[in-house]
Structures are given as C-alpha cells and as structure tokens.
Amino acid sequence: MAGPGSGSRDALLIATDTYDDGAFRPLRSPGQDCAGLARALADPAIGGFRAEQVKDAPAHQVMRAVERFFRDRSRDDLLLLHLSCHGIKDDDGHLHFAARDTDRDLPASTAMPAAFLRGQLERCRARTVVVLLDCCYSGAFLTGAKGDDQVHLRDELAGSGRVVLTATSRTEYAWEGDRLESAAPQPSRFTGALIEGLATGAADLDGDGRITVTELYDYVYESLHRAGVRQRPRMWADVEYQVVIARVPPPAPVDDEPAPAPVDDEPAPAAVDDTNFRDILGAFFGAAGAQPGPGRSRRGTDATLALDIDLEDMARGTVAEFDIDTAVLCSACSGRLTAEGTTLEKCTHCGGTGQAQQVTRSFLGKVQTSSECRKCKGLGTFLPHPCPTCDGDGRVRIRRTLHVRVPAGIGDGFRIKLAGEGEVGPGGGPAADLYVEVSQRPHPDFTREDDDLHIRVGLTREQVAGGTTVRVPTLLDGEKTVRIPATIRDGQALRLRELGMPRLREDTRGDLFVHVELDG
Numbered sequence: 001m002a003g004p005g006s007g008s009r010d011a012l013l014i015a016t017d018t019y020d021d022g023a024f025r026p027l028r029s030p031g032q033d034c035a036g037l038a039r040a041l042a043d044p045a046i047g048g049f050r051a052e053q054v055k056d057a058p059a060h061q062v063m064r065a066v067e068r069f070f071r072d073r074s075r076d077d078l079l080l081l082h083l084s085c086h087g088i089k090d091d092d093g094h095l096h097f098a099a100r101d102t103d104r105d106l107p108a109s110t111a112m113p114a115a116f117l118r119g120q121l122e123r124c125r126a127r128t129v130v131v132l133l134d135c136c137y138s139g140a141f142l143t144g145a146k147g148d149d150q151v152h153l154r155d156e157l158a159g160s161g162r163v164v165l166t167a168t169s170r171t172e173y174a175w176e177g178d179r180l181e182s183a184a185p186q187p188s189r190f191t192g193a194l195i196e197g198l199a200t201g202a203a204d205l206d207g208d209g210r211i212t213v214t215e216l217y218d219y220v221y222e223s224l225h226r227a228g229v230r231q232r233p234r235m236w237a238d239v240e241y242q243v244v245i246a247r248v249p250p251p252a253p254v255d256d257e258p259a260p261a262p263v264d265d266e267p268a269p270a271a272v273d274d275t276n277f278r279d280i281l282g283a284f285f286g287a288a289g290a291q292p293g294p295g296r297s298r299r300g301t302d303a304t305l306a307l308d309i310d311l312e313d314m315a316r317g318t319v320a321e322f323d324i325d326t327a328v329l330c331s332a333c334s335g336r337l338t339a340e341g342t343t344l345e346k347c348t349h350c351g352g353t354g355q356a357q358q359v360t361r362s363f364l365g366k367v368q369t370s371s372e373c374r375k376c377k378g379l380g381t382f383l384p385h386p387c388p389t390c391d392g393d394g395r396v397r398i399r400r401t402l403h404v405r406v407p408a409g410i411g412d413g414f415r416i417k418l419a420g421e422g423e424v425g426p427g428g429g430p431a432a433d434l435y436v437e438v439s440q441r442p443h444p445d446f447t448r449e450d451d452d453l454h455i456r457v458g459l460t461r462e463q464v465a466g467g468t469t470v471r472v473p474t475l476l477d478g479e480k481t482v483r484i485p486a487t488i489r490d491g492q493a494l495r496l497r498e499l500g501m502p503r504l505r506e507d508t509r510g511d512l513f514v515h516v517e518l519d520g
Helices: 030-042 059-070 114-123 153-157 189-200 213-226 277-285 311-316
Strands: 009-015 050-055 078-084 087-089 095-097 128-133 162-166 174-176 179-181 210-212 234-237 244-247 303-309 318-329 355-362 365-372 395-406 415-418 429-431 434-440 447-449 452-460 468-473 479-484 493-496 512-519
Touching: 009 030, 009 059, 030 050, 030 078, 030 189, 050 059, 059 078, 059 114, 095 114, 162 213, 189 213, 210 213, 213 234, 213 244, 303 318, 303 395, 311 434, 318 434, 395 415, 395 434, 452 468, 479 493
Parallel strands: 009 050, 009 078, 078 128, 128 162, 174 415, 303 434, 452 512
Antiparallel strands: 087 095, 162 234, 174 179, 210 244, 318 395, 355 365, 415 434, 447 452, 468 479, 493 512
C-alpha cells in the first residue's frame, strides 16, 4: 500500500503535553492526538503501520527515538513522523521542538533542533517520509509574518522523497468564573480532522478505496475551512508518485433490529469492550449520533462566537461587550410547555417511557424487544394545549447583551467559557455553555509568538558601521533605547527581556525581539 515497493510501514508519534519550564503553557491536545492518530494508523484495516508513541519525554529521549526511527532503513520503507508540541526559535531564528525538560532560554541544548531532524531525514535511506507537524509555533508562521519572523519549514525540513504537512494548532483554555482552566483533553483541530479522515474513510476523495497523502491534506484543509477555523494547513511534497497513507476502512455492520434483552432470568452476556473511533471523533466533533431519551426537555446546544481583539487589549486585559440572538426560558409557562391551567398527558400506549415492548417466541424461546413508541414518537407524553407564547417549546428567542472579561496575556485562538450563558434547550431544558474564541487583529508593528513579541528595524550599513543606538517602540512600556553593535548581521535579532506579552496567570512576561534589517 505504500508508494513504490513493499517495505515496512512505521510511524513515530511524539507528543508533549506538560513542561518543566513555566514559560511554556501546558497543551491539552497532544496526548490524545497521539493516541487517536496511532490507533488509526496501526489499524490493519486502515493504515497498517507499526506505531510507536513517545509522550512527555525529555529532549535527549526524543532525539534518541527520532534517530533510532530513521536509522537502518530499507529503500522501500514508508515512514511517518508526527510531532505535537511547542515550537520555539532561538535568537538567530532557528527552529526547535520543545520537550518536557526544555529550557526556553537554552533551546540548542534542551530542545530538539529542526536541524537535527533534517540531518536524520537526509541520512535516512527510506524513499518516502511523511512529516506531520501539529505545533503551536505554526500560528505565527501561517498568519502573514514576514522575513525572519517566519519559520521556514520548507527550507528546514522539505526535501526529495519527503512530504511535510503543518497546522496552526491553537492552545485552548476555558475561562470559568475567576480562573482560567484548561479544558478536558480533546483532539486539536488539525489532528482531529486527520483522525476523522482516516478512521471514517472520508478522506478518500476520489472513491478508489485508498487515501493518499494529497487527499488527506485536501480533506483536512477543507474540513477546517468549512468549520470556520482561522488556520490554514500547508503542505510541501517532493515525490514522483502518490503516497498511500491508508485504505478506506470497511463499513461497520448495521443491526436492522435491536438486540434482544435477556428473558426468563437468564444472565445477561458479559459486556464487550467496543472501544473505537467514535469515542475519538465524539470528543472533537460532538456526539452527533447520540439519541435523546424519553421526555421533551433537552439541554441547549453549546455555541462558539468569534471575538476580534487588538494586541494591546490582549496584553492589558479588557472587558468586551457583544450582542447575541439566543433562546431563553419562556416567561409565560416557565418551561412547563402547556397553556395555563393545563398539563401534559402521559402516553397510555407506552406508559410514558417512550419505548414500546414486544415479546415474540422463536426456537430460542421468548425474545423481548423494544422500539420507539409510534404513538408518542418516543416522547412519552402528549401536548394537547401548548403554551401560546412559546408554542410548547418552553423557550423564546431574544437578543441579549453579554460582557466577557478577557484576561491579560490571553492568546490568539483561546476560548473563554461562559457557563450557562448559551441557549436554553428545547422543552425548557438546561441552558448550554457559550464559548468566546479570541482572534487577534493584525498589528502594524508587532508580531507575536506565544508570549514573545517581534519588531523589525531598518538601518543602513553606514549607520551601524561603528555601532549606534535606536529608539524602539514597545507594546506596554513606551520607547526604549537599544544599542546596535557594529558586528550586527542582517536579520539578526536582539532580545529585550521581559518586554513582551504578559504570561497568562503569571507575574512574568515574554521577551521583545528586535530584528535588524540592513540596507545598502
């Protein structure tokens, strides 16, 4: 199933959720990303890869695993490397992948340099290598940063026989009450779409039963685009053949009739552990297939709203106001659904359970089955006199004004959770949660990478020939005088410590990098 040849299919998945250095925020996605993608790749009916996982390891173990993975390979092997972690750059703009023990100020000795990974790729004999980078630095890379503010992935990693896919993964947090807390683990947007495309076969765009890396990229790109996600995956490929990542999995068997319940006091069969990709996809895309039980009341549907905000407000913190159209509890019936003086009527056919029971006989004995009650359509009740204000829905639509407190240091793509501020559910059910996703507006002077800020200063070579000083604006601290040494190189960055963005929930700040551009 690999491109040319019939070598082995091996995958290495590296994920780092937690970091010893407090300068790095914990990530909530990598661990689940790693497990979910490994499960899809290793499934013999889908990827057929031998998948190895490395989670929350120190840098030397990560580098050892990478070197061992690419060593002693056959020409026809198909190798896949997935990295999910923080990505950082040093003062010279070189890319490094953070590990559990990475020191933000010492990336060359405590992180995995992209140059190291490139060296392993160049020495590897395998003809086909696919690299998937789900790293948080890529947001700065893919949102229009210029020059040395970019991470030049094609220069860093791409080459003959290689395919590189990148994503602008975002670290998401949920604002709850007076604290900002990380939400439960769930797949990132990028890797979640990878998993769905492979596990369901939806990435087989031409319907030939195979999923090529190009189809997988196209599927992920369109999935994120349709979802309105502010990230655009990128792909570089330098191969002369189609790289087949997976087969389309066979469809799951469909039961036309519900399974019989145990009868005549016979013991029920032991439960079967049917762990599958529905659990993974449900965490990312929601449990769309879940059917409600009997009754008219349902919880409202969670919603996410986009909030565009200036970089200065993200640094200082602010309170934002916005209007939403939503559903609230009907004041006329208070969620009772019926007109004043009337009540719901219980379905006599199913006894209010919403399920009709039937017992049949066969050569196996008595078999009891249940199905949705046709008379009440599974609701268990009838509504002969609906509330005239809400027409029996228990809720009415209004326009509300909400305020959300945006904490200082919040990042692009972070989500603030307003618990119970979403729509009231059908039948007057519990209110849903509302998520406000923060999106940073472009800034005319500064670009941002995590908690660090970057600014560009243009000088002539004559100005710096004997050394000079320049006045540089900062985001929060006015102008600062920066000494430019005579030895400065074009594109070199000077670090001004603690003049970057405030770190969320901390009293420290990131750094400001002044990139010097020499003219003439």
